[in-house]
Amino acid sequence: MAYIPMFGVIVAFKNYRYDKGILGSDWIGFKNFEFLFKSETAFRITRNTVLYNLGYMAVTTICALAVAILLNEISKKWLKIYQTSMILPFFLSWVVVSYITNAFLDHQNGFLNGWLAAMGFEKVQWYFNAKYWPFILNIVHLWKAIGFSALVYYAGILGIDAELYEAARIDGAKRWQMVTNITIPQLTPLIIILLILSIGNMFRGDFGLHFFIPNNSGMTYSTTDIIDTYIYRALSEVGDISMASAVGLYQSFVGFVLVVTANYTVRKINDENSLF
Template sequence: MNRRAGLLFNLVKYRALFLMVVLPAAVLVFNNYIPMFGGIVAFKNYNFEGGILGSPWAGLDNFKYLFQTEDALVATRNTVLYNGLFIVLNTVCAIFLAIALNELRSRKLAKFFQSSLLFPYFLSFVAVSYLAYAFLGGYGYINKMILEPLGFHDISWYTEPKYWTVILPLVNLWKNVGYGMVVYLAAIIGIDQEYYEAAVIDGASKWQQIRKITIPLIVPVIIVLVILQIGRIFNADFGLFYQVPLNTGVLYPTTNVIDTFVYRSLLVTGNVGMSAAASVYQSVVGFVLVLLTNLIVRKTSRENALF
């Protein structure tokens, strides 16, 4: 009885805090946990008449489709390679920009660059695709304002798959680097200034301060963000790979990823079960990769592990 009274007392005493938690917890449950029930569709031959529970079981047939066609294997390869490149490129550039902004003497100039770099993150990929077309189209900026004045022939960017292994990483970097930069900048600002003051007294150069103080102290933040990104290495940004190349068929060898492959297959076959199987496959593999990556980090540096 005393225990119940204590719980009731705490509930009343901290009611404001509990009320603050209720809405985020409800969003988490309804958006993240309840939809997990729909994962059983991946193991069913889904039809709209029977619904989720009434549709017949299909075993692993929906998963077999993901590995039986050459297009599926190409999409899987592209997904992993692109995301691996994105992780490395975005992390390095975000850290570099965060350190550079932190070293700017003018706070107004730093805020201007910070806002300018963060702005693309809030643009939809529909808007980004129009911007990309303005640069890469037949009468786009690159062809008419750069290549032609220099005496080069126009390039048909939307019919040459080889160029998109460079274009897509650059577009992704331009759009997302600002977000990572803000996170790392916040971590750098939180470093105690006494470390730098002591380093200056010892005669450390600015590069030595960055290498010996700044980077080591933000390593935990870097590890956490990289682990979370590795967990989504089998999930591609649909807008980047579908909208920016304008869904051009000739570019599929270098722009087709798991998400776009499943979407196109769903449009052709209408197989909801196959689409659900792809989602389950991505989630399970991502979860396993997070555990493995965190285990490796724990083996090398226990205090930097995510859990």
């Protein structure tokens, strides 16, 4: 049943009209795809989409893995408090997070500008300077995503055979040696599977993050605009369903190719760590 709605992708190849319906609308082939590929900003938004997702994957994976290892070392008495406080941001909508971000970045009353003024520096108009946003978006994404990712890796750590650590302690291994020689190698299959799944979404940016956090400020488009936000703004004016479907199909197809390619590469290196 999950594949039946996929019939709707035919809209991407038609000049869809409500009065004619999907089957009755005129077939126009790949003309809808020209909306993206002939755009002057196509390279910029494609570059931003790919580079941001690569950055999110790398930063979140490294930081979440480090936090998971630290959670495994702390007292179980405080573990639930840390887990709850860390995963809470994951359940907040991007609209709520945008208000929290604005509390820090607001030009007049923002916490950061207040701190800069107190230190004798000039206030920064964050929403009018594109150069700061690659750092801001990575920090905000990490704050929201690290809790859930860390708990996934922590669950993987709990699944490691405790006898491996006991044997390492008997041999005189230190904590760092156990992390590098037991924990990380044992978590490698989980890390690879999660990375493969993330690669599939590399071409599909986080619309909420890139639209709400910069407040859709036109001054920051050069570093915050991705395929999803660009298409939203363009189609909200044009209102062409066929174009939107074409871009969605393009993103899904590229994502599928990336997943298959990444899984094939992993299988060639180590067949046991591949997803399929």
